[in-house]
Amino acid sequence: MTDDDITLAAEFALGLLDPNEVEALARRGEHDEEFSALVAWWREQFLPLIDEHETSPPSDVWQRIERALPQNDNMRRSLRRWRAAAVTAAAIAASLVAVVLLRPLPVPSQPQVMMAALKGTSGASATVAYDVTSGRLMIVPGTIDTKGKEAELWVIPPDGTPRSLGVIDTNRATHPVVAANRRALIKAGATFAITLEPKGGSPTGLPTGPAISAGKISAT
Amino acid sequence: MSAEIKSLDRAALILALQKVANGDRLALQEVYRRTSAKLFGVCLRIFANREDAEDTLQATYLLIWQKAKQYDPSRASPITWLATIARNCAIDRLRARGKQIMTPIEAITELPDEREDALACLIAAESERRIGDCLGILDRGDQMLIRTAFYEGSTYADLAERATMPLGTIKSRIRRALLRLRECLS
Numbered sequence: 582m583t584d585d586d587i588t589l590a591a592e593f594a595l596g597l598l599d600p601n602e603v604e605a606l607a608r609r610g611e612h613d614e615e616f617s618a619l620v621a622w623w624r625e626q627f628l629p630l631i632d633e634h635e636t637s638p639p640s641d642v643w644q645r646i647e648r649a650l651p652q653n654d655n656m657r658r659s660l661r662r663w664r665a666a667a668v669t670a671a672a673i674a675a676s677l678v679a680v681v682l683l684r685p686l687p688v689p690s691q692p693q694v695m696m697a698a699l700k701g702t703s704g705a706s707a708t709v710a711y712d713v714t715s716g717r718l719m720i721v722p723g724t725i726d727t728k729g730k731e732a733e734l735w736v737i738p739p740d741g742t743p744r745s746l747g748v749i750d751t752n753r754a755t756h757p758v759v760a761a762n763r764r765a766l767i768k769a770g771a772t773f774a775i776t777l778e779p780k781g782g783s784p785t786g787l788p789t790g791p792a793i794s795a796g797k798i799s800a801t
Numbered sequence: 802m803s804a805e806i807k808s809l810d811r812a813a814l815i816l817a818l819q820k821v822a823n824g825d826r827l828a829l830q831e832v833y834r835r836t837s838a839k840l841f842g843v844c845l846r847i848f849a850n851r852e853d854a855e856d857t858l859q860a861t862y863l864l865i866w867q868k869a870k871q872y873d874p875s876r877a878s879p880i881t882w883l884a885t886i887a888r889n890c891a892i893d894r895l896r897a898r899g900k901q902i903m904t905p906i907e908a909i910t911e912l913p914d915e916r917e918d919a920l921a922c923l924i925a926a927e928s929e930r931r932i933g934d935c936l937g938i939l940d941r942g943d944q945m946l947i948r949t950a951f952y953e954g955s956t957y958a959d960l961a962e963r964a965t966m967p968l969g970t971i972k973s974r975i976r977r978a979l980l981r982l983r984e985c986l987s
Contacts, residue, residue, distance in 0.1 A: 584980055591979045595950045596892060597957050617876070624881045626986050627951055629932050631884055634842035642841075642855050643833055646862045650826060694812050698819060698874045708819045710812050721816055723823050799875045801811045 582619060590616060594623035694801045697773045701794035707751075707775065709734070709796070711767045716759050718746065725751040725793070730777040735788060736763060736798075737772040748782045749775070769800045810835070814879040821869035829866055836880060837862075840887040846952040847891040857894055861887045892954035935985035943978040946971070 582590075592598050593606050610617040695711040706723030718734075725732055732751050735743040744763055749755060759767065776783070777790040814835055820828035840861055844854035864886055872882050936944045946964070949955050957975070961968040 587983050588976045588979045591983070592957075592975075595947070596888070596954045597950050597960075597975065599956055599958060621877050621881070624885060625878060626932050626982075628878075628881050628884060630948070630951055631839050631843050633933075634846055635838040636842050636845055637838045638841040638855060638858055642837070642858055643830070645859050646833070647826070647830075649859065649863055650829075650866060694809065696812055696815060696874055698815070698872075706819070706822070708816050710816070719812075719816075721819065723819060797875050801815075801874075 582615060586616060586619065590619035591623045594620050594627065695767055695769065695798050696801050697796040697798045699773055699775060699794040699796040701775075701792070703793060705775065705794040707794060709773045710801075711759070711798075713764075713767075716761070716764050718757050718759055719754070720749055720757070721754045722749070722751045725775070727751055727777060730790065731780055731782060732775050732793075733778045733782050733788070735774045735776065736766045737774055738766045738768070739770065743774065743788055745783060745786065746773075748778070767798065769798055771798050772796065773798060811878060811880075815874045818865075818869050818872050818879055821866060822872070829862065832865065832883070833862055836883050839880065840883060843884055843887045844891050847888070847895060847954060853894070854891075857887070857891045860894070861890045864890060888954060895954065932982075932986065935982050938985060939978050939981060943974060946975055947978060947982075950975070 589606070593603065593610075596603075598606070610620060693713050695713065697709050699705075699707040699709060703726070705725045707725065708719075708721045708723070710719040711717070712719070720734065722732075731748045734746040734749045736746055737743045744766055746759060746763060747757065749757075772795055774788075774792045774795040776788040776792050778788070779790075783789050814832065817828045817831045817835070821832060837858065841854065841858050844857040844861070845851070848854045848857060861883075865883060868886065872879065877885075936947065939947070946960055949963075950960065955963070957968060957972055960966075960975075961971045964971065
């Protein structure tokens with residue numbers, strides 16, 4: 582990237598450019614990964630400036646937002662399920678905090694949590710986090726239609742060979758421990774993928790069904 | 802320890818956004834609880850008037866509700882993404898109204914240069930390089946231009962008008978400052 586690209590990315594991130602230039606650059610960002618990474622870098626750099634002005638909004642703003650959300654007829658029925666999911670996720674988050682806080686020797690230079698947002702063409706989604714310290718995954722399924730089969734989670738390291746992390750529950754958040762021989766494979770740049778497999782998981786040790794969702798792992 | 806807590810905060814926020822994408826209102830409330838003070842700060846920088854800032858904040862979370870599906874954690878941290886939405890929301894609102902709210906930037910060229918001495922720069926370089934420290938090594942006028950651009954979403958044309966300086970001068974000044982920032986930050 583040249584100096585011109587560096588300043589252009591900053592100008593775009595700051596909003597210094599006029600609308601025509603912004604439009605042209607937004608198109609460039611769609612196919613120029615390096616340039617959009619540079620824009621993201623600048624945004625991250627400028628971000629701490631907003632901490633200088635944190636102010637709690639008055640309490641009625643949230644109520645106004647809630648009222649303005651689209652109405653949902655199934656609200657009451659779904660509410661219980663949402664609450665249950667929120668409680669589960671909170672419990673998992675709390676246990677993850679406990680695990681990290683109890684860790685004896687922090688190594689600050691190494692990221693301790695790996696994350697991936699899994700997405701698929703048919704709308705299947707999930708969020709998978711991996712806590713390096715405890716070797717546990719945190720799997721929060723979004724909407725996944727298993728079509729009567731079982732969903733199996735895989736990690737695909739740079740060598741391209743998927744390694745199974747086991748079948749997963751697609752109805753609730755789970756918190757399984759990763760087998761010791763798989764842990765080193767869960768790294769930034771590797772991919773998590775979900776495939777549909779027969780009951781009990783793939784019989785061959787390699788995916789036999791279609792991949793319905795995948796996402797790159799990044800360190801948080 | 803704070804680095805771990807920060808990364809967990811981030812993970813929790815990513816999870817909440819993912820649930821917002823699936824239409825979960827409680828998750829939106831969780832996102833609001835974790836981020837509204839920061840985003841309200843962004844709105845207040847752009848609108849001195851609290852009522853405008855509150856309306857913008859409301860619009861921001863409604864937009865987050867609609868756009869959560871588009872959030873990609875591999876491209877930006879969740880708070881950067883959220884702050885960008887708040888900023889864009891505020892700037893759109895401001896532009897829709899014209900420029901009457903813009904106040905002049907006072908005599909940028911006359912500001913005393915408060916650049917820290919070489920030793921202070923070295924100390925800053927040794928500690929974690931953050932935007933605040935790096936802005937500090939720019940001269941005051943450049944610093945103010947960049948802060949105004951960030952906080953108020955001013956374009957080059959706005960800045961030139963407000964600082965009563967030629968557009969070309971403003972551009973080359975800011976570009977030079979941005980390259981110095983890049984050097985300091987990386």
